[in-house]
Amino acid sequence: MTESRWRAPASDPVVGSGAFMHAAASHLLQLYLQRTGWTADPPGPAGALWRHGGDAAIAIPHDLTPTATEWRGVVERLARFERRAPRDVETSVEFHLTDVTRLRAANDIVIRGSIPLEAGVSLVSSAWSMLRASATTAVRPRGHIAGGFSRQADALVEQARLGHTQEGSYVIPVLMPLTPPAAEGAERPAVPGLELERLAHEPPERRVMRTFAQALAAVDRVIVAPERTPSAGDLQAAVVAGASREMVMALHRVLSDDAVSEFAAAFSWAGGVMAPAGVPSSVRLPAAAASRLQQAAQQLKASSYTPDEIVTGPIVEVRHEPENPFGEISVQTVRRGRQTEVRVRLRAEQLLETFDWARDGRSVVCEGRVRRMPGRPLMIDEPRRVQPLDETYLPTPPAAAGS
Known part of the structure; x- marks a missing residue:
């Protein structure tokens, strides 16, 4: 079979979306x-x-x-x-304030853009399962949700809409309206010489859709693409990105259908909010990956990996005082079900690179003990790692022979 090169154009409209009826x-x-x-x-x-x-x-x-x-x-x-x-x-x-994810199930014999009814029902049902799992792991990463879905996350998923399929292929657009970005607050009293950069916050709905995209990319890179069984460390990296057993099983259901030869997702980000960097424009998974997904789901269930000292999200502030060998970044994240910021203390020479990540809209992962003090921001004083989130789920290559 000829390899599919499907990619949704950036200007591709969603037919009859009805988004204007909801905004x-x-x-x-x-x-x-x-x-x-x-x-x-x-x-x-x-x-x-x-x-x-x-x-x-x-x-x-x-x-x-x-x-x-x-x-x-x-x-x-x-x-x-x-x-x-x-x-x-x-x-x-x-779609100025609406993210759109186009999900596609393709088969070898397409008749007027249709697929068997059972496969279509499986795609819609699995799409909901994947989005629900991503919303919960956006609140708190975990390898096995085991029924412990977040009520807050479920409320965000309820806002998602289902667009009409598009002519020429079986494509289902999932629409997620975004909360308009809040205006920045009044300027705080200036500290002489303080270098302070504040960036726009990420709407909670965008965090869900970004996690959905990153989780699919992590599944592709960690489970599907490598010609080997993923290690525990590889799967942990995928979990940090938002993957879970529930998402993997939903993908397995779609790709296990005899009528489906591949599953694809393409992401279009609302123009009114800065698009996330480090997220692929599309992900494509072949039906041959079904057995690997099933095995990975069993590994995730057995490990039940839950990172307790991991903070993920976009950088919304970079601050540094002159002559101070240390500075801070603030990472927008979710802790105990609430949107918050966690400050991370870094050496001054690290700040320039993190500012580039912030400016580009690249989410990061920070690992370390989060310190709580009354009346003070949450703080990681000694991070064990700070890096772009998309770099964490690149699988480690196997050791070369004789090394």
């Missing part, structure tokens, strides 16, 4: 305009005039809806300014 289109349009460099004049009784430097101006009526005649005119003027197709601009606005 105010006018508000999304304003957020999109702000992000792309437009500014609004003081509003009048009918609307506001938005300007892009001295190059262009567009009048935006109040409470604009996608069904209004004015909506088409606004989209077409934006499309001319951006030199893009109107449908592409409309899709960018519609």
Whole structure:
């Protein structure tokens, strides 16, 4: 069979997604305009005039809806300014605060883009199981959830929507609306000479979808791709990335169907929130991997690995005082079911590299004892490791012969 090279285009619309039915289109349009460099004049009784430097101006009526005649005119003027197709601009606005993961089950004989009903039901059911498992491991990594799903995580999964399949292949879009990023708080009193960089926080829904993508990538790199049985250390790295026995078993169910030759997932990140770095744009798993997934699931159940001194998430602050040999980063994470920040003490020479990770939107993993003091931030004083999360699940190559 010829190898599939499927990749969802960035502008590929979700047919009949209905995302505008669940978010105010006018508000999304304003957020999109702000992000792309437009500014609004003081509003009048009918609307506001938005300007892009001295190059262009567009009048935006109040409470604009996608069904209004004015909506088409606004989209077409934006499309001319951006030199893009109107449908592409409309899709960018519609999914400005929605992550989309496209799941695909392919078989050798595709008839008008269909697959057997049983395989389709398995894909939808397994998609829900994988997303639910990822949401729980986004709160607290663990190799075997064993029914202990997080209620907080389940509430986030309930926000996910199912789009229509796309013509030409059996693709199911999973839509996750994001909480709009909060505005940064007021500036704190300056410390003379203090170097302080604050970055935007990651919405909780994005953490779920990022964990979903990283867990699939870890399963591919640790379990499927290597020509050997993964070691306990390899599986632990996959668990830190968000993989779990429950996710692996859900993948196994899809790939065990005789009608399915491969499972693929492609990720499109909402334009209104910085896309995570270090996450693949797509993951593809062949049906031949089913037996390896089953074996890995048994290993995960037996190990029940739960990292208690692991903190994962994006860096939201880098701080350093002049002449101080140490500085700190703040990692946005979840502890005891709550969003929080954990500060990590690092040598000054390490800070430049971590700032590059923060600027690029690359999540990190920090390992060490988390210290709690009344009225003080959570702190890791002596981290055993700090590295990009995507580097942790690269499997260790086997030792060379004679070494």
